[in-house]
Amino acid sequence: MTVLVFLDPAMPDGRIADASQPQLKVTDTGITRGDGIFETMLAVNGAPRKLQAHLARLASSAEALALNVPASDAWERAIGTALQEADDDGDLVVKLVAIRGVEESVEGGTEATAWVQVSPVPKGLRGKRLAVLLLDRGYDSTAAQRAPWLLIGAKTLSYAVNMAALRYAKSQGADDVIFTSSDGKVLEGPTSTVLIARVIDGVKHLITPQLESGILAGTSQSALFAAARDAGWELGYGPLIPADLFASDGVWLISSVRLLAEVASLDGKPVTMSPDLTAELSALVESVS
Amino acid sequence: MTVLVFLDPAMPDGRIADASQPQLKVTDTGITRGDGIFETMLAVNGAPRKLQAHLARLASSAEALALNVPASDAWERAIGTALQEADDDGDLVVKLVAIRGVEESVEGGTEATAWVQVSPVPKGLRGKRLAVLLLDRGYDSTAAQRAPWLLIGAKTLSYAVNMAALRYAKSQGADDVIFTSSDGKVLEGPTSTVLIARVIDGVKHLITPQLESGILAGTSQSALFAAARDAGWELGYGPLIPADLFASDGVWLISSVRLLAEVASLDGKPVTMSPDLTAELSALVESVS
Numbered sequence: 001m002t003v004l005v006f007l008d009p010a011m012p013d014g015r016i017a018d019a020s021q022p023q024l025k026v027t028d029t030g031i032t033r034g035d036g037i038f039e040t041m042l043a044v045n046g047a048p049r050k051l052q053a054h055l056a057r058l059a060s061s062a063e064a065l066a067l068n069v070p071a072s073d074a075w076e077r078a079i080g081t082a083l084q085e086a087d088d089d090g091d092l093v094v095k096l097v098a099i100r101g102v103e104e105s106v107e108g109g110t111e112a113t114a115w116v117q118v119s120p121v122p123k124g125l126r127g128k129r130l131a132v133l134l135l136d137r138g139y140d141s142t143a144a145q146r147a148p149w150l151l152i153g154a155k156t157l158s159y160a161v162n163m164a165a166l167r168y169a170k171s172q173g174a175d176d177v178i179f180t181s182s183d184g185k186v187l188e189g190p191t192s193t194v195l196i197a198r199v200i201d202g203v204k205h206l207i208t209p210q211l212e213s214g215i216l217a218g219t220s221q222s223a224l225f226a227a228a229r230d231a232g233w234e235l236g237y238g239p240l241i242p243a244d245l246f247a248s249d250g251v252w253l254i255s256s257v258r259l260l261a262e263v264a265s266l267d268g269k270p271v272t273m274s275p276d277l278t279a280e281l282s283a284l285v286e287s288v289s
Numbered sequence: 290m291t292v293l294v295f296l297d298p299a300m301p302d303g304r305i306a307d308a309s310q311p312q313l314k315v316t317d318t319g320i321t322r323g324d325g326i327f328e329t330m331l332a333v334n335g336a337p338r339k340l341q342a343h344l345a346r347l348a349s350s351a352e353a354l355a356l357n358v359p360a361s362d363a364w365e366r367a368i369g370t371a372l373q374e375a376d377d378d379g380d381l382v383v384k385l386v387a388i389r390g391v392e393e394s395v396e397g398g399t400e401a402t403a404w405v406q407v408s409p410v411p412k413g414l415r416g417k418r419l420a421v422l423l424l425d426r427g428y429d430s431t432a433a434q435r436a437p438w439l440l441i442g443a444k445t446l447s448y449a450v451n452m453a454a455l456r457y458a459k460s461q462g463a464d465d466v467i468f469t470s471s472d473g474k475v476l477e478g479p480t481s482t483v484l485i486a487r488v489i490d491g492v493k494h495l496i497t498p499q500l501e502s503g504i505l506a507g508t509s510q511s512a513l514f515a516a517a518r519d520a521g522w523e524l525g526y527g528p529l530i531p532a533d534l535f536a537s538d539g540v541w542l543i544s545s546v547r548l549l550a551e552v553a554s555l556d557g558k559p560v561t562m563s564p565d566l567t568a569e570l571s572a573l574v575e576s577v578s
């Protein structure tokens with residue numbers, strides 16, 4: 001069951017609505033142009049994890065799209081209302097969405113239509129060791145910096161390419177995707193951040209592709225990095241190339257709801273995976289609030 | 290006023306709905322992932338122009354997204370219902386949309402939610418001479434062929450980049466955009482196809498970028514090309530580079546509703562424009578049915 005709460009200036013704590021009923025107009029630009037943004041968080045024991053990081057990224061995405069979204073405190077109150085209404089101590093998915101309203105001009109200027117959805121974590125999502133395909137994202141690793149209109153660092157609703165890449169992977173018998181840039185750099189998954197570990201002379205290194213290569217700033221990666229640093233890991237930031245993944249002691253995809261997922265193979269070739277490192281990193285992920 | 294007709298297996302001619310009321314669920318993947326397709330046509334005197342070309346492109350986009358859309362005859366009946374309901378002999382915008390239904394799996398398999406919208410042509414849309422910016426689309430001109438998951442030839446709802454590019458152009462005082470590939474080829478506008486004319490030894494040539502460079506197949510361009518050929522024009526297909534635009538006798542953006550629009554300048558530099566050629570091509574565009 002999905003709980004739905006719209007942000008509404010007239011109702012400071014948000015307006016509860018019925019997710020099983022139509023709630024959006026066909027004329028909303030967010031729908032007809034994928035012209036909106038979102039965040040997906042995990043709530044545990046009724047509390048959203050990494051809330052401020054998600055709200056900060058939402059604000060950054062809104063700025064990239066010139067979208068007027070409600071302030072953080074309005075989101076926080078609506079999230080509170082939705083979690084109270086869900087009344088479930090289990091793990092829950094909390095999705096924040098803001099779309100440009102009724103189609104008028106590309107410049108916008110009106111307030112976004114914004115809502116919070118709370119729903120159960122899909123069954124079978126976690127714990128799978130992933131067969132992953134490396135797929136070309138089409139952009140080179142400098143595109144994000146030279147062409148801000150490509151919205152490469154924003155989390156927009158225009159995810160058709162991400163979905164098509166996942167469908168392509170499944171049609172090839174794989175579970176997930178790691179995108180590469182057209183100049184051969186490792187980027188990110190369609191809905192996750194890439195992590196690798198290397199143990200060098202007994203020192204554990206945790207490495208992720210550099211943000212400047214054109215990827216979304218991962219809130220889970222960032223929180224895990226902070227926890228790993230406190231636990232004595234060395235941290236590193238790419239550039240990474242596919243050969244680095246094969247030369248590592250473990251490759252993972254990390255995201256807010258599925259959490260840490262082991263990569264078992266890349267393009268059908270097995271990658272090294274240390275179960276001890278997975279256990280240690282998973283414990284660090286669980287410790288993040 | 291917008292007329293809205295949903296395609297509905299239980300109602301062969303479509304189901305009329307109220308566009309001013311919410312009609313879509315927040316849980317539709319088409320909305321939360323931009324995972325859908327569309328077409329925009331012009332209807333004149335109650336009849337849609339280039340109907341079969343639009344329906345063929347819709348089917349092609351659906352195939353690229355593995356989306357189960359209604360058959361052409363169901364679309365045609367729903368369009369007929371919507372135009373009858375609109376009861377307007379003026380120019381009307383006819384929009385066809387199909388989105389993936391309630392979020393379940395990326396593989397889909399269920400029928401799309403599909404509808405037809407009919408609304409007036411926005412005022413002031415036509416007749417403007419356009420100041421255009423050349424903007425990098427990030428992809429090189431071979432990406433479409435090597436990476437089908439990028440959906441480059443499909444008309445999807447994931448148009449946030451197109452909208453952001455138009456916003457960027459307007460922020461710079463321009464009206465529209467022509468995208469270029471990262472390897473310097475002329476591609477297309479965010480919602481239009483690029484045309485140039487050259488008069489060589491008295492022979493008129495009409496040229497458009499080649500499809501293989503990674504652009505949407507333009508239904509208006511295709512129809513105009515057929516009409517121009519019958520009128521004695523020579524036809525040509527790129528590759529084109531920006532210098533070709535400056536060396537031409539006219540540059541236009543063509544699309545189904547705005548029709549033929551003159552490009553007055555590129556990146557602030559004036560381009561040659563023959564009013565006679567515009568008049569001749571506009572007459573050919575008008576003649577297309």
